[in-house]
Structures are given as structure tokens and as C-alpha cells.
Amino acid sequence: MTYFIDRRPNAKHKSAVNRQRFLERYRKHIKRSVEEAVNRRSITDMERGEKVSIPAKDIAEPVFQHGHGGERSIVAPGNKEFVEGDKIRRPDGQGGGGGAGEGGASNQGEGMDEFAFTLSREEFLEFVFDGLELPHLQRKPLKSMEEVKMVRAGLAREGVPSRISITRSMREAYARRIAMRAPIKRALREAEAALTAEERKDPVLRNPARISELIAEIERLKKRIEAVPFIDTYDLRYHQLQAQPQPSSKAVMFCVMDVSGSMTQHHKDIAKRFFLLLYLFLEKHYEKVELVFVRHHTTAREVGEEEFFYSRETGGTIVSSALTLVNNIIETRYPPNQWNLYVAQASDGDNWDDDSGTCRELLVKELMPQLQYYTYVEITPHDHQSLWQEYENVAAQFPERFAMRKIVEAGEIYPVFRELFKRRLSQAG
Structure with a gap:
């Protein structure tokens, strides 16, 4: 004889379903508040949640009440204004509350504040990166038998x-x-x-x-x-259950940043914020994405995250050194038939004139045939220089997989980022 006894404890966070329903219902208000928060706070402060307010009038719902029907006769003690047969005017405002629910001041000394609640870190990042993805992510051939997925394989008389x-x-x-x-x-x-x-x-x-x-x-x-x-x-x-080998969907993102003398501290701060936002985006949505940090001036070096953001090394500008290094790293560590390859480059556009043509040749002949997506962000308030012009030729040859945008102020980082990584309806790799 076998008995089934359910001893499962009541789940924690019992209101989680209601909270998700609430977030979905007021997504428009919450998303607007999140966008304002992104523009207001620094990108390094992106990992904490956000307090969101929704106007009370937007969450008000109609309420049906039973009214008094027919004729009513009442006696009001102390009445000095009305006599029998007078009609009493209905009070202004909702529910006769003298301004209640309006959210503003009233001569009755009453009102209703906006509804405020706090988004968690996960919920905040979910709204920040809503509708974004790595473009042209492809399923690569099997790299090894280590990447498996447990799938159902029928029924048995014994098990857990x-x-x-x-x-x-x-x-x-x-x-x-x-x-x-x-x-x-x-x-x-x-x-x-x-x-x-x-x-x-x-x-x-x-x-x-x-x-x-x-x-x-x-x-x-x-x-x-x-x-x-x-x-x-x-x-x-x-x-x-049995282990079923799965195709690899691994990706690597190359973060290339110009740290030459022409890059002012303001430019570097914008570049750092862009890459930090990119890092949070990848960390949020993709568990199997590796990051490679490349800094360059006259020479390029692969560095760690700490040195990439905070080193004070500087020099002239030869962009091709960084592209050459990226190509060498791909050849030695990331075969294109096993990895999805992405490059994000930030620079002020300054480069040796003769080197810009070299960059175009490297991109067209070496890098772009291997990459899923290449983004170039130029941080400058001035006119575009030779590097931008050469990159326009690359974009003309690879319109779906090469994107370039200009950023002048820090407030443009988030809109540009969303434009670069917005979800596409159809993807071709």
C-alpha cells in the first residue's frame, strides 16, 4: 500500500504573482520612470533598484455602491441654512471627499499621494534592457559533449x-x-x-x-x-531523464576603448559608462558570454576589467593596432565556427590619417566575415574625422552587421545603447 502525503511548505513571497501582474499592468508608467532614472543616475549605480511612483488617478478603479433610492426625509440638528423642500447640492470631488483622489491641495485639508513602490535590482534591470538582445546570435556546431540538456526519456517503474x-x-x-x-x-x-x-x-x-x-x-x-x-x-x-547534447550558443564580446591623449577625461567617462551598461546587459541576459577588454593608443593590449576602466596610461592613436590584436585573439582562442563574435568600440574618432584606411581593410577582409555584429561609438562634439568616413564604407558593405553612432553628452548613452542593441524582427547571421 502506498500513501501520498503532501508536506510541501507554503511558498515564500506569496504575492509574487500579483506583483508580476501589477508590473505588467503598469508597464508604461514603470518604464518611463526607469528611463528617467537611467538618465539621472550614473551607470555605475545601475545595479540597485529604483523607487517608482504612479499617479493615484492612474490606479483608481471604478467602484459600484448602493445608493439611497426614493425620497428621504432627514432631521439635521443645528440646521440654520435649509428648510423643508430645499435640495442639497452634491459635494465636489470624487466620492464627496472634497478633493480626495486628486493628488493635489484641497481646501478640505485632504488629498491622496501618488502610489509609490520599489523595484528590485532584477526588476529594474529587466525594464532597463527590455527589448534588447545580441543581434544575429547563431547556434554553432557542437564544441564538446560537455554542453548537454536533460530531457525526458519515457517512464520507468523505479525513480526518485x-x-x-x-x-x-x-x-x-x-x-x-x-x-x-x-x-x-x-x-x-x-x-x-x-x-x-x-x-x-x-x-x-x-x-x-x-x-x-x-x-x-x-x-x-x-x-x-x-x-x-x-x-x-x-x-x-x-x-x-537522459542527457542530450546541445548546440553551443557561446558568444564573446570584445570591448575596444581608445585611451589616447586626445581622449579627454569626459570622453573616457562616457566610454566607461557605455561599456559598463553593455557589461550589465550581457550579465543580465546571457550566462555564456565572455568579455575581452582591449585598450589602445599607439599600441594595443588585452587587459583585465579593473585596468580597462581605471588605468591612466595614454599615448598617441593607432586604431589598427587594436583591430589587429582582436583578430589575433579570435584566431588563437575563439574559432568563428564555435563562437558568436561581437565587437564594441568607443573612440573620439581621432586617428593617424594613413591608419584609417588600414582599419577599413582589416575590417572588410579580416574581421567582418567572422563577426556577428560590430558597433562603433564615436564620442565627440566635433565633426567626424577620417576614421568615421572609412567606417561608413564598411557600414555600406555590411549594413546589417555594422552599426555606428555618435555620442556627445552622457544623457545620450542609454538611447544610443538601446538603438544599437534593439531586438530585430528577423535575424540573419
């Missing part, structure tokens, strides 16, 4: 309780009860029919011993039917 199939177990129990009870019920019907036939005989011909025997047999058969268990260990069925 967490994988029990309730529906199939109950079906097996029902079939077993039918099979075990069928011959007993058939014998019971025959015994009851024999007892009825014996009782209908003439009293002289009736056999009392036979009647007692049939009654005992009927009681025995009924007990056998009741003894058939509702569910037995034999009935239990368990879901079986």
Missing part, C-alpha cells in the same frame, strides 16, 4: 519521488483495480444470483446449509473487493 508521474501512476492504479476486481465481481454476481434462486425455492425444497454457504461466500468476496488497494507500489511510474 520528485520525478513521479501522478497522472500515469493513477492510470496504472485504475487499470490494476479493474483487472483485480473483475473476476471477483463476476464470482460475486454468480453467488448473489445463486442465493436469490435458492431463496425463491419452495420452503420444503430450500437448502438452509446451501443458503448459509452462499451468504458466507458473498461476504468473503465483498471483503476481497474492499481489500484491493487504491494504489500500490506496483502502480508507480517515474519520469526518466
